[in-house]
Structure formats: C-alpha cells, structure tokens
Amino acid sequence: EPEVTQTPSHQVTQMGQEVILRCVPIxxxxxxxxxxxxxxxxxxxxxxxxxxxxxxxxEIFDDQFxxxxxxxxxxxLKIRSTKLEDSAMYFCASSLGRGxxxxxxxxxxxxxxx
Amino acid sequence: AQSVxxxxxxxxxxxxxxxxxxxxxxxxxxxxxxxYVQHPNKGLxxxxxxxxxxxxxxxxxxFEAEFKKSETSFHLTKPSAHMSDAAEYxxxxxLGYNTDKLIFGTGTRLQVFP
Numbered sequence: 001e002p003e004v005t006q007t008p009s010h011q012v013t014q015m016g017q018e019v020i021l022r023c024v025p026i027x028x029x030x031x032x033x034x035x036x037x038x039x040x041x042x043x044x045x046x047x048x049x050x051x052x053x054x055x056x057x058x059e060i061f062d063d064q065f066x067x068x069x070x071x072x073x074x075x076x077l078k079i080r081s082t083k084l085e086d087s088a089m090y091f092c093a094s095s096l097g098r099g100x101x102x103x104x105x106x107x108x109x110x111x112x113x114x
Numbered sequence: 115a116q117s118v119x120x121x122x123x124x125x126x127x128x129x130x131x132x133x134x135x136x137x138x139x140x141x142x143x144x145x146x147x148x149x150y151v152q153h154p155n156k157g158l159x160x161x162x163x164x165x166x167x168x169x170x171x172x173x174x175x176x177f178e179a180e181f182k183k184s185e186t187s188f189h190l191t192k193p194s195a196h197m198s199d200a201a202e203y204x205x206x207x208x209l210g211y212n213t214d215k216l217i218f219g220t221g222t223r224l225q226v227f228p
Binding site for chain 2: 004006031033035042043044045048055056058091093095098099100102103104105106107108
C-alpha cells in the first residue's frame, strides 16, 4: 500500500538555525498538509497546500514557516529561525481530494531544538 | 466553538474483552469524523471515517464506530481486543465543507492485558 514518507525521523538543531523537514506524499495525491504535536499536547494543523499554493494556514504558521513543493514528488516545511518552542513531532499528510477524502499521514519527524 | 472531546485519556482491557473508546464532537455543520490510531514510533493510521452515509461505520482490524447525531457522539468499539490493539487512538473532526483542517482530540491510550 502506498504511504507518505518523511525524512529525517529525528532532527536535532541549534536554536536560531534553519531547518527543512522533508516529505514524499502518496504519488497521485493532490493535497498536502503539515501538522505538529508538541509533547503531551494535541495534534495541531499548520498548513494545507494545493496547486502550488497555500490554501489554508493556522495562527501557528507565521512568517518563520514556509512550505514548498520543489519538484513533482517532495513537499517540504522550512522553519527559518528555530525557537525552543518549535520542538515537536511534525507530521506530513496527503489526500487525493478535499472533503471526504481521508488524509494519509507519515510517521513524523521529531524536531528537537537545543 | 467546534471541537472534539475524548472522554478517557486511558482505557485498559483484557485480551478478548470488548473495547469502547468514547468521543463527542461539537460542530455547526454536518461533520466528517475519523478515528486514527498511532502505534509507538509510527505515524497516524486511518481506522475509519464517517461522511454522512451509513451511521454505523466499519473500519480496519475489526473496529467500528456509530455516529449518533442526537448524542453528538462517535464512539469507537471492537468486540474482542487483541494485544496488537494497544496504541493511542485519536478522534478527529473536519470542520465543514470549506476547510480541510482536521481537529484532533487529545487521544486515548488503550492498554490490553493478557
């Protein structure tokens, strides 16, 4: 069964550094998403992306965050200047369509900011 | 406010006994509801979804859930627990037709004892 893959599984970065989290969505999916889960808290929506542009974003997704689909297969989340509070598990998801189409999640990248 | 509430943070059952994980939602719209499961160090796997068709929804691994509009509930059940069912379970709601943002519950950790 096709799946969403995320790399790396664990990323350790110094505060203030830039970090890029990578995702390969399911190949025929058209909608892409990032969520995060701070330890002990709920999974939170960050952003959705369709047709090479952001379709929706949360209040968390400020100017420090950006997303990109640099080629036909990858979908990336960049954090420009990381803060301690960015430490979390970041999940990428993709879906075939909107609405009732379920979102399929990757295994996540654990980001640790020192 | 539109949200989802999982009533139990932990549920413990013996292998072979029924499982009940409770979820209530609040939504101004006809909701789409999902249950996801997360095994240790793995991503979020879709168990089942409700999208305004049959109110009793069957999912993978013998799980099912019943949408009860009058009770605003979407409880997850399984007749007979297996050791491999031990995991974290998330009830998830999609807010209306114009967004793909998923709202996650806080999760229920299911323990299964031999």
